[in-house]
Amino acid sequence: MATIFGIDYPTLWFLVVGGLFSGYAILDGFDLGAGTLHLFFKKEESRQIALKAIGPVWDGNEVWLVIGGGALFAGFPEAYATIFSAMYVPFMLFLLFLIFRAVSIEFRGKEPMRWWRQLWDVSYCVSSTMLGFLLGVVLGNVLLGIAIGEGFEFEGNWLEFLNPYAIAVGLTTVALFAMHGAIYLTMKTEGRLFTKITLLLKRAIIAFIVLFSLVTLYTLLYIPHLSNDFKSNPSLFVVPLMAFLSIANIPRLATKGKYRLAFLFSSLSVSLMLILVAIELYPVLIISTVDPAYHLTVYNAASSEKSLGIMLLMAAIGAPLVLAYTVFVYKTFWGKVKAGENY
Amino acid sequence: MDVEILSRIQFAFTIAFHYIYPPLSIGLGLLMVVMEGLFLRTGDRQYEQLAHFWTKIFALTFGIGVATGIVMEFEFGTNWATYSRYVGDVFGSALAAEGIFAFALESGFLGVLLFGWDKVSPRVHFLATVGVWLGSMFSAVWIVVANSWQQTPAGFHVVGEGMEARAEITDFWAMVFNPSSVDRLLHVWIGAFLAGAFLVLSVHAFYILKNRHLEISKKAFKIALAVATVFSLAQLAVGHRSADGVAENQPAKLAALEGHFDSLGVADMYLLGWVDKEKQEVTGLKIPGGLSFLVNWDFREPVRGLNSFPAGDRPSAVNAIFQFYHLMVAIGMALIALTVYASIQWWRGRLFSQKWLLRLFVFAVLLPQIANQAGWFAAEMGRQPWVVYGLLRTSDALSKSVTANQVLFSLIMFTVVYALLFALFIYLLDKKIRNGPESHAFVEHRPHLEDISDVVAKPRTKKSPH
Numbered sequence: 001m002a003t004i005f006g007i008d009y010p011t012l013w014f015l016v017v018g019g020l021f022s023g024y025a026i027l028d029g030f031d032l033g034a035g036t037l038h039l040f041f042k043k044e045e046s047r048q049i050a051l052k053a054i055g056p057v058w059d060g061n062e063v064w065l066v067i068g069g070g071a072l073f074a075g076f077p078e079a080y081a082t083i084f085s086a087m088y089v090p091f092m093l094f095l096l097f098l099i100f101r102a103v104s105i106e107f108r109g110k111e112p113m114r115w116w117r118q119l120w121d122v123s124y125c126v127s128s129t130m131l132g133f134l135l136g137v138v139l140g141n142v143l144l145g146i147a148i149g150e151g152f153e154f155e156g157n158w159l160e161f162l163n164p165y166a167i168a169v170g171l172t173t174v175a176l177f178a179m180h181g182a183i184y185l186t187m188k189t190e191g192r193l194f195t196k197i198t199l200l201l202k203r204a205i206i207a208f209i210v211l212f213s214l215v216t217l218y219t220l221l222y223i224p225h226l227s228n229d230f231k232s233n234p235s236l237f238v239v240p241l242m243a244f245l246s247i248a249n250i251p252r253l254a255t256k257g258k259y260r261l262a263f264l265f266s267s268l269s270v271s272l273m274l275i276l277v278a279i280e281l282y283p284v285l286i287i288s289t290v291d292p293a294y295h296l297t298v299y300n301a302a303s304s305e306k307s308l309g310i311m312l313l314m315a316a317i318g319a320p321l322v323l324a325y326t327v328f329v330y331k332t333f334w335g336k337v338k339a340g341e342n343y
Numbered sequence: 344m345d346v347e348i349l350s351r352i353q354f355a356f357t358i359a360f361h362y363i364y365p366p367l368s369i370g371l372g373l374l375m376v377v378m379e380g381l382f383l384r385t386g387d388r389q390y391e392q393l394a395h396f397w398t399k400i401f402a403l404t405f406g407i408g409v410a411t412g413i414v415m416e417f418e419f420g421t422n423w424a425t426y427s428r429y430v431g432d433v434f435g436s437a438l439a440a441e442g443i444f445a446f447a448l449e450s451g452f453l454g455v456l457l458f459g460w461d462k463v464s465p466r467v468h469f470l471a472t473v474g475v476w477l478g479s480m481f482s483a484v485w486i487v488v489a490n491s492w493q494q495t496p497a498g499f500h501v502v503g504e505g506m507e508a509r510a511e512i513t514d515f516w517a518m519v520f521n522p523s524s525v526d527r528l529l530h531v532w533i534g535a536f537l538a539g540a541f542l543v544l545s546v547h548a549f550y551i552l553k554n555r556h557l558e559i560s561k562k563a564f565k566i567a568l569a570v571a572t573v574f575s576l577a578q579l580a581v582g583h584r585s586a587d588g589v590a591e592n593q594p595a596k597l598a599a600l601e602g603h604f605d606s607l608g609v610a611d612m613y614l615l616g617w618v619d620k621e622k623q624e625v626t627g628l629k630i631p632g633g634l635s636f637l638v639n640w641d642f643r644e645p646v647r648g649l650n651s652f653p654a655g656d657r658p659s660a661v662n663a664i665f666q667f668y669h670l671m672v673a674i675g676m677a678l679i680a681l682t683v684y685a686s687i688q689w690w691r692g693r694l695f696s697q698k699w700l701l702r703l704f705v706f707a708v709l710l711p712q713i714a715n716q717a718g719w720f721a722a723e724m725g726r727q728p729w730v731v732y733g734l735l736r737t738s739d740a741l742s743k744s745v746t747a748n749q750v751l752f753s754l755i756m757f758t759v760v761y762a763l764l765f766a767l768f769i770y771l772l773d774k775k776i777r778n779g780p781e782s783h784a785f786v787e788h789r790p791h792l793e794d795i796s797d798v799v800a801k802p803r804t805k806k807s808p809h
Contacts, residue, residue, distance in 0.1 A: 055458075056454045056457070056458045057454065059406065059409065059450065059453070059454075060450050060451065060453065060454055062409065062413070063409075063446060063447060063450040063451075065413065066409070066412070066413055066416060066442065066446060067442040067443070067446065067447065069413075069416050069417070070416060070438045070439065070441070070442045071438075071439065071442065073416070073419065073420065073427060073431060073434070073435070073438060074431065074434065074435030074436070074438045074439050075435060076431075077427050077428050077430075077431020077432065077435070078428055078431070080419075080420050080427060080431070081420055081424035081425070081427040081428045081431070081742070082424065083420070084417060084419075084420025084421045084424065084427075084742075085420060085421055085422070085424040085742035085743075085744050085745050086744055088421050088742070088744075088745050088749050088753070089749060089752070091417055091420075091421050092421065092749075092752070092753040092756060094417075095413065095414050095417060096756055096760060098410065098413060099410050099411075099414075099760050099764060100760070102406065102410050103763060103764060103767050106406070106767060106771065107767060110770075110771070110774065151506060151507075151743075153424075153743050153744050154744035155744070158746070158749060303431055303432040303435045303511075304432050304511045304512065306511070306512055306513070307432045307433070307435045307436055307511070307512045308435075310435075310436040310439075310512070310515050311435055311436050311439040314436065314439050314440055314443055314444070315439065315443060317443075318443030318444055318447070319443070321443075321444075321447075321448075322443065322447045322448075322451065325448070325451040325452065325474075326451055328451075328455075329451055329452070329454045329455060332454070332455060332459055332462050332463060333454065333458065333462070
């Protein structure tokens with residue numbers, strides 16, 4: 001089997017997909033989180049500023065989802081087909097809220113009536129929150145495993161996705177994004193709104209840490225397959241350790257008022273948590289609760305080596321380009337947002 | 344209704360709705376490049392105003408295009424899992440290329456295009472416009488390549504049997520340049536240019552009729568008319584090549600397009616008509632032997648008809664395919680007549696004195712849209728019963744774990760959501776058109792621009808009392 005730096009193609013593509021999802025979680029994470037916090041801002045001006053802070057970037061952030069989904073389809077078509085058809089309803093709801101959110105952002109500023117803006121503000125907040133929640137629910141199910149049977153087809157009931165563990169992971173994701181979004185907003189605001197956001201940030205941090213601890217505890221106690229890798233290979237413990245240190249660093253930096261660093265660390269924490277998930281699962285992509293023979297792994301779900309080789313080449317050429325102009329765009333719009341000034 | 348029919352309705356509905364927008368983005372992108380390029384060359388700030396105005400409408404079509412495009416990507420997995428498994432290996436590289444080289448380029452520069460008017464120099468801004476437009480053009484490349492591969496598969500081999508069968512790529516370039524992709528790509532691009540140009544023509548014809556933004560609208564109208572004339576004529580040649588390709592690669596589809604049943608008989612070409620599938624007859628206005636001539640350059644040469652294919656391998660909705668195809672062709676001809684006539688009037692210096700012509704252009708915006716839709720319906724229905732021609736049947740391509748009730752739920756959901764989305768589109772488009780290209784204090788204020796964004800407009804009322 002062909003390798004690059006001793007890593008085989010399916011594993012490399014697993015890293016690509018993981019990197020894209022992690023990029024998506026970091027980027028869309030903060031604008032979804034800003035949406036969750038939206039109704040806590042009471043003044044029209046504050047809401048405008050909060051929306052403007054994500055205005056130039058939220059659309060671009062969603063692009064990471066499109067590319068991540070495409071990368072999963074391209075590299076692991078079996079896994080893509082199985083997970084999307086197994087979780088038909090949550091994915092359809094995800095699309096529903098995705099569109100509703102975009103519509104809300106577009107509609108709210110177009111008419112001056114109070115009820116009009118309130119209506120779209122509520123819909124924006126609810127859909128942002130539900131998107132984070134559904135992402136968490138899907139992740140929770142992936143961690144837990146689903147009923148994959150013969151031919152890698154899902155055999156379970158369509159309602160199985162709503163289990164307590166998945167719901168807990170969903171809520172944790174909402175809290176994580178709220179925290180991440182609050183930190184982003186601190187970098188974009190001033191004055192009383194800024195003070196208000198620092199207050200919201202404290203609450204979001206507490207909510208996230210409490211929920212995250214509960215989920216971690218539950219995972220360790222009741223889902224043994226997710227900690228086996230760490231027990232058999234103690235050197236891997238460095239990853240959860242780093243994740244915990246990184247998370248613990250967020251409240252410390254926030255208290256000190258170092259918000260840029262705090263944002264860096266909340267982004268890092270998102271990545272590390274996903275790396276944790278990746279280590280726990282690899283080489284499995286989706287666990288079958290029916291029979292280990294039906295586990296979807298990076299090998300049995302992967303495209304052919306030829307196909308993966310072409311895609312890896314493209315990624316190697318394309319990634320520096322994408323990175324370069326992403327940096328350019330963010331540099332162009334760096335800085336605080338004021339109410340009167342439009343970008 | 345069963346899962347298959349519901350899934351097909353849902354896919355047709357969501358893709359048809361999606362396809363209103365990307366062609367507009369591609370077409371408007373071209374015109375924005377021309378307008379902003381003219382501004383850089385001439386320094387005439389009216390061109391800058393035009394570019395700025397159409398950028399805002401571009402943003403609207405792009406935004407809805409992305410939102411409805413994500414739906415398409417998800418649907419491959421949710422509704423067509425077997426299809427995804429079958430084609431994943433082949434489409435993988437096309438999709439990766441689309442994501443990395445096209446979509447990321449487009450979306451990355453979009454921020455600069457929309458919000459960067461006062462943040463970067465005019466030249467850098469122009470580069471961003473070109474980047475976004477090229478991104479949208481590249482997007483079309485990879486999507487059309489993937490779809491063309493479904494029409495005329497190449498560069499692959501099949502591994503496994505029965506439901507385990509998968510297509511695996513053997514030759515990337517043979518897959519990309521499969522027999523139909525170049526012709527179809529040109530056809531799609533030009534269809535998109537026409538959609539964009541006719542929107543510009545419509546809006547500025549409206550302004551001229553209303554005596555608003557007169558000078559600037561005349562400039563815009565001429566630019567768009569030039570683009571529309573060139574590409575309506577080009578579409579005739581490209582469309583013909585595409586039909587030739589169908590004759591060579593998909594004979595069953597060709598037979599359905601003209602309602603030709605005889606196993607091996609001289610085939611007519613219809614200007615319009617009605618297909619009776621039971622009697623295997625077409626009633627209508629025809630050029631005898633026309634299709635034979637198109638395919639073989641000989642009016643008497645026979646062409647393979649539908650009856651020469653096994654019953655299970657023929658497209659079933661022959662009349663619908665016939666009608667969609669003929670509607671597309673008829674509109675193509677009408678666009679040529681309209682644009683050539685208007686160009687002659689322009690040359691004679693009488694373009695803007697004929698009210699009826701301008702009025703016609705206001706409504707002509709619908710024509711390229713209808714033709715684009717009709718063409719795709721003919722192409723996709725003509726490929727049936729196959730989802731990958733000759734290899735995978737549509738009925739085998741479904742998700743086995745999804746039930747009819749689930750699809751019914753999502754179909755209702757999409758109907759409601761898309762109705763809302765379409766209302767939003769019309770509402771915002773109307774608002775932007777009412778504001779017009781000169782409503783913002785744009786020119787005077789650049790580079791310290793006051794109000795570009797539409798994401799958050801200033802409230803016009805005072806604060807509420809408490």
